[in-house]
Amino acid sequence: MNKVKVFIPRDSAALALGADDVVAAFKKQVEIRGLSIEIVRNSSRGMFWLEPLIEIQTAEGRIAYGPVQAEDVGSLLDAGVLEGRRHPLHLGLTEQIPFLAKQERLTFSRMGVTDPVSLTDYEMHSGWLGLRRALTMDQDEIVKEITDSGLRGRGGAAFPAGIKWRTVKNTPSDQKYIVCNADEGDSGTYSDRMTMEGDPFMLIEGMVIAGIAVGANKGFIYIRSEYPHAIEVMNEAIQICIAHGYLGADVCSSGKTFFLEVRKAAGSYVCGEETALLESIEGKRGVVRAKPPLPAIEGLFGKPTVINNVITLASVPIIMAKGATFYKDYGVGRSHGTLPFQLAGNIKQGGLVEKAFGITLRELLFDFGAGSRSGRPIKAVQVGGPLGAYVPETQWDVPLDYEAYAAIGAVVGHGGIVVHDDTCDMAKLARYAMEFCAIESCGKCTPCRIGSTRGVEVIDRITSNQNKEQQVHLLRDLCSTMISGSLCAMGGMTPYPVLSALNHYPADFGIEIQEQEII
Amino acid sequence: MFQTLIKDFTEMHGAGNGTLLPLLHHMQEKIGHIPAASVADIAEELNVSRAEVHGVITYYHFFRSEPTGKHVLQICRAESCQACGSEELLQLAEQKLGCKSHQTSPSGLVTLESVYCLGLCATSPAIQVDEKLHARVSAVQLKKILGELESSS
Numbered sequence: 271m272n273k274v275k276v277f278i279p280r281d282s283a284a285l286a287l288g289a290d291d292v293v294a295a296f297k298k299q300v301e302i303r304g305l306s307i308e309i310v311r312n313s314s315r316g317m318f319w320l321e322p323l324i325e326i327q328t329a330e331g332r333i334a335y336g337p338v339q340a341e342d343v344g345s346l347l348d349a350g351v352l353e354g355r356r357h358p359l360h361l362g363l364t365e366q367i368p369f370l371a372k373q374e375r376l377t378f379s380r381m382g383v384t385d386p387v388s389l390t391d392y393e394m395h396s397g398w399l400g401l402r403r404a405l406t407m408d409q410d411e412i413v414k415e416i417t418d419s420g421l422r423g424r425g426g427a428a429f430p431a432g433i434k435w436r437t438v439k440n441t442p443s444d445q446k447y448i449v450c451n452a453d454e455g456d457s458g459t460y461s462d463r464m465t466m467e468g469d470p471f472m473l474i475e476g477m478v479i480a481g482i483a484v485g486a487n488k489g490f491i492y493i494r495s496e497y498p499h500a501i502e503v504m505n506e507a508i509q510i511c512i513a514h515g516y517l518g519a520d521v522c523s524s525g526k527t528f529f530l531e532v533r534k535a536a537g538s539y540v541c542g543e544e545t546a547l548l549e550s551i552e553g554k555r556g557v558v559r560a561k562p563p564l565p566a567i568e569g570l571f572g573k574p575t576v577i578n579n580v581i582t583l584a585s586v587p588i589i590m591a592k593g594a595t596f597y598k599d600y601g602v603g604r605s606h607g608t609l610p611f612q613l614a615g616n617i618k619q620g621g622l623v624e625k626a627f628g629i630t631l632r633e634l635l636f637d638f639g640a641g642s643r644s645g646r647p648i649k650a651v652q653v654g655g656p657l658g659a660y661v662p663e664t665q666w667d668v669p670l671d672y673e674a675y676a677a678i679g680a681v682v683g684h685g686g687i688v689v690h691d692d693t694c695d696m697a698k699l700a701r702y703a704m705e706f707c708a709i710e711s712c713g714k715c716t717p718c719r720i721g722s723t724r725g726v727e728v729i730d731r732i733t734s735n736q737n738k739e740q741q742v743h744l745l746r747d748l749c750s751t752m753i754s755g756s757l758c759a760m761g762g763m764t765p766y767p768v769l770s771a772l773n774h775y776p777a778d779f780g781i782e783i784q785e786q787e788i789i
Numbered sequence: 790m791f792q793t794l795i796k797d798f799t800e801m802h803g804a805g806n807g808t809l810l811p812l813l814h815h816m817q818e819k820i821g822h823i824p825a826a827s828v829a830d831i832a833e834e835l836n837v838s839r840a841e842v843h844g845v846i847t848y849y850h851f852f853r854s855e856p857t858g859k860h861v862l863q864i865c866r867a868e869s870c871q872a873c874g875s876e877e878l879l880q881l882a883e884q885k886l887g888c889k890s891h892q893t894s895p896s897g898l899v900t901l902e903s904v905y906c907l908g909l910c911a912t913s914p915a916i917q918v919d920e921k922l923h924a925r926v927s928a929v930q931l932k933k934i935l936g937e938l939e940s941s942s
Contacts, residue, residue, distance in 0.1 A: 283909050286922035318911035455906055457867030463908040495814075495851045496907055498920070533807075534814055537851030539905060553809035554841075555848040571806055613911060615872035620911030643873070652868055688910065690872045699868070706905070 273308040274352045275327035279382065281314035281467055282499045283460070288339055289322040295343035303347065313468025315382030316622030317369055325364055328354040334361040369619060369638055374600065376608050377585050378461075378624045381468050387506050389514060392471040398516070400590030404479045405524045409439055412483040416586065418594035420606030425451055425542070425579030426654065426683040426759070428605075428672045434576060437566035438484040441574040446486035448477050449551070449570055449577040452493040452500070453535050453542040456655030458614040458686030461622060462580035466493065466500035469584070470507035471516075476583035478521060478528045479590055480576055487527040490570070492547050494535045504532050539710040543758045544577045546712060557712045558758045579684070581610060602628035605671035605682075613639045615688035616648075627682075632666040634687060646691040650699075650775065654683025656706055657763035659770035660696065681766065696775035700768045701729040707764040717752045718761025724748060725768065732779050742781060745772070791827040794819060795834045804835050809845055813852055822853040857900040858893040860938050862886075863917040866903045869910035878914055878931055879903065885935050898942050899935070 278284075278293050293309060300307050317323060323336035333354040335346060342359060349357040361367055364382075375381070384391035392398070404412050417432025438446060450473065454462035465473055477489045493501050508530050511517040519527050538556045540546050545559035548570050569575025585607065589597045598606045605627035611634055613620045618640040625634075631651060635641070642648050650660040653670075659680035661668075668674050675682045690699070704725035711718045725748055731741045749765035756762040776782060798815050802808060812831065816823050823846055832839040846852045864870075864879050879890065882901055886894040893900040909915035912924035918934055 282922055283912050283924055286909055286915065286924035287912060321912065454908065457906045458869045458910045460908045460910055496904065533810070535851075536810060536814070536849035537904075538849050550810065551807055553807040553835075553845070555844050615869040615910065615913060617911075620913075622911075656868060686910070688869045688872060690868075694872065699871075702868070702871070710905075 273306050275308050275310055276352075277310045277312045277325040277327070277332065279314045279322060280311040280386070280499075281321075281464060282497075283318050284314055284321045284323070285499070287321050287337065291340040292322050292324065292338055292343060295340040299343050299347055305347075305352070307352065310385050312384060313380075313382050313386050314464060315364065315370060316378065316464065317367065317619070318621045319619045320361065323361075326351060326354050330354070330363065332364045334364040334367065335359040336361060369621065369623075372638070373624050374608055374626055375624045376588050376597070376600070377465075377472070377581065378469075378610055378622065379588075380472070381464060381622075384469070386468050386470055386503055387510060389471070389510055392469075396591060397471055397587075398475060398522075400587030401475050401479055401516075401522065404482055404590050405522060405526070409483055409485065412479065412590070413439055415590060415594050416483070419589045419597040420594075420601070420604070421582065421585055421589060421597065422605070422672070423579060424581035424585070424609065424684065426456075426681065428682070431578060431582055434566055434578070435480065435484050437564065438486070438574045438576045441567050443574050445488070445571075445573045446484055447570045447573055447575040448480045448484070448486045448489040448583075449548065449575055450477060450489065450491040450583055451542065451544060451547055451577055451579045452491050452497075453547060454497075454580070454684070455494060455539040455542050456657075456684055456686050458652065458688035459612050459655060459684045460614075461610040461612055461685065463497055463500050464622060465580050465584050466491075466497070467503050470504050471511070472587055473504075473580060473584045474507060474511055474517065474530060476586035477530060478516065479586050480578070480583060481528040482521075482526055484574075484576055486574075486576065487529065489528065489530045490533050490551055491530070492533045492535055492541070492551060495537050501532055501534060508532065538712075539706075540712045540758075540760050543760060546758075547577065548575065555712075557714050558760075560757060581684075600626040602626070602669060602671050603673055605673070609670070609682070609685045611670070611685045611687055613687050613689070615652075616642045616644055616691045617687075617689045618643045627671045628669045630667050630669055631661060631687070634670075635666065635689065639689070642689060642691045644691045644693075646693065648689055649692040649694055650690045650696060650771075652688040652690070652699075652767060653686070654681040655686050656703060657681070657759060657766055658683050658686070659766045660699070660774060661770070662774040664774075679766070679770065681763070696771040696778035697729065697733050697780075698778075700771040700779075701726055701733075703764055703767040703771075704729060707760060711760060715755070715757040715761060717755040718757070718764070721748055721752045721756075721761060722764060725752075725764075729768075729779075732781075735780065738781060742772070742779070791816070791824070791830045792834075795827070795830055799834055809835055809837070809842065810849075813846065817852060822856050825854060858897050859942060860898060860919055861900045861902060861917075862935075862938075863902045863904045863907070864890075865905070865907045865909075865913070865915045867906040867910075869906075870914040873913040875914040878916065878926060878928065881928055881931055882935070885932070896942075899938060
């Protein structure tokens with residue numbers, strides 16, 4: 271008889287909730303009971319309120335149970351979990367859980383399904399198809415495919431990836447680089463982490479394709495130090511790819527060369543800004559560079575460099591495998607394709623939702639998220655990370671697309687969605703945004719370095735009722751200076767959460783003012 | 790005194806462009822922090838000024854110039870964890886340990902640190918104790934973890 275396959279995730283969120291203890295309990299129990307199982311450490315399906323979520327392979331498909339703790343293992347085995355029988359933690363066929371069934375998983379199609387470091391799994395689930403097709407095309411054709419797909423930078427800036435690639439391709443140089451920005455510092459975002467921990471070969475494939483397209487033979491993945499598991503998995507996957515000829519001096523016997531290296535960051539938020547990141551890889555303080563020159567022309571070590579976010583590069587294989595039109599047909603307006611939205615904070619069903627652009631926040635919060643975790647009304651939702659605006663209920667029906675969000679003074683960013691219930695104090699959160707900017711500013715430009723500290727002081731004076739009217743005026747003036755005068759998004763966007771809090775929740779600042787368009 | 794450690798690393802990885810951060814990571818991994826006394830040796834080996842090395846060490850939050858306590862407790866204070874009670878966890882830890890954030894408890898057992906995002910935002914609040922992550926942490930659980938650290942010492 272074949273051993274029953276039991277899938278227990280190795281994603282850090284599952285580990286943080288006791289997945290390793292569940293594995294140990296299974297091993298112990300099957301030994302006592304004289305059973306024989308095969309434990310597969312898969313990645314997470316992204317339904318984190320159900321983690322640790324275990325799955326059993328049955329003839330009907332994979333059956334899920336969760337959230338499972340080590341002490342549940344005995345009763346699960348008693349109930350006949352290995353035959354997929356009923357138990358209070360039984361969730362039915364994984365693919366039919368509504369949260370998952372309603373998604374459009376393109377980039378995340380393998381997530382939670384495969385063993386992240388099994389090359390066989392990757393190959394069996396459409397892996398390397400994009401690279402194989404790219405190897406039959408010339409550089410211009412690959413760049414055109416990416417341009418035609420409408421793929422825009424998923425890190426937050428939404429710059430068209432194809433245009434960036436074309437600039438690097440057309441800039442003559444003896445050395446070019448591909449840099450992957452995996453410095454995912456935004457609170458409420460974890461799709462990069464999941465990708466690196468859960469489907470590392472996809473990211474490698476995307477980077478190799480980028481290298482071939484622009485003529486770069488060396489790549490770096492800059493991963494934050496807070497992600498030790500991601501660093502470990504990426505390094506393991508790179509070694510496997512070298513051993514099997516997907517990386518190195520002769521990629522897939524094509525004669526093309528691509529080397530890849532992981533660089534560990536060191537806890538600086540602003541290093542997620544592309545030029546600060548390049549400085550950091552060069553071994554310097556992560557201080558933002560003035561642009562121009564663009565990194566595409568003078569990037570890492572002064573050479574033409576493609577610098578893209580994890581999800582941007584991870585979207586490349588499916589675009590190359592299925593063609594630009596397939597990808598472009600998802601989405602609305604000028605926001606093509608899908609985005610992995612990440613539900614976080616005070617939400618009942620927190621997790622990753624990959625959907626085409628155009629879905630609304632209300633659908634995400636209630637159809638997927640099932641409302642707040644505390645059960646209290648949701649008051650404010652911060653979309654797009656710590657530099658994103660707080661979106662009030664009146665705007666929850668605006669479609670999530672880059673342009674529609676820009677029109678309401680908000681940002682889609684990297685797709686992070688942090689939910690706050692009605693106990694939150696928006697003046698405190700606005701103050702926190704300024705405080706965070708003061709801690710993390712690289713210090714190069716004055717509006718960000720000084721403005722953030724002054725911002726904290728001004729908000730303190732507003733909330734302690736000192737000359738309130740004048741101080742509110744001053745805060746708006748300061749925000750305007752930061753938006754227009756900062757060198758990068760750190761100082762330039764910190765006013766987004768501050769002003770949106772002030773405009774939509776004036777009562778929290780002890781003031782009654784009319785809502786007005788500021789940004 | 791640090792020369793061997795530094796030389797061993799540069800022999801493996803070179804002393805060229807971009808070696809400084811990987812070298813600092815290596816030293817912190819081996820020693821637990823980057824002693825001020827090592828700055829001159831690093832500067833000489835990589836042929837950069839001491840000011841540059843010092844600048845890099847102090848710029849990045851991850852690098853420590855001082856040794857930590859026996860354990861390091863990191864509490865995530867980013868927005869997602871704030872929405873789920875991380876400030877209360879931090880207050881509890883400060884009160885139990887008798888020290889503020891970025892300080893070490895008087896007994897030298899635990900260094901308390903604030904971090905900004907452990908990437909476990911769907912299961913907030915999150916903390917990290919040495920290498921181990923914990924998610925959906927309640928006050929009761931934090932008390933238990935602190936108790937375990939105390940009894941293990």
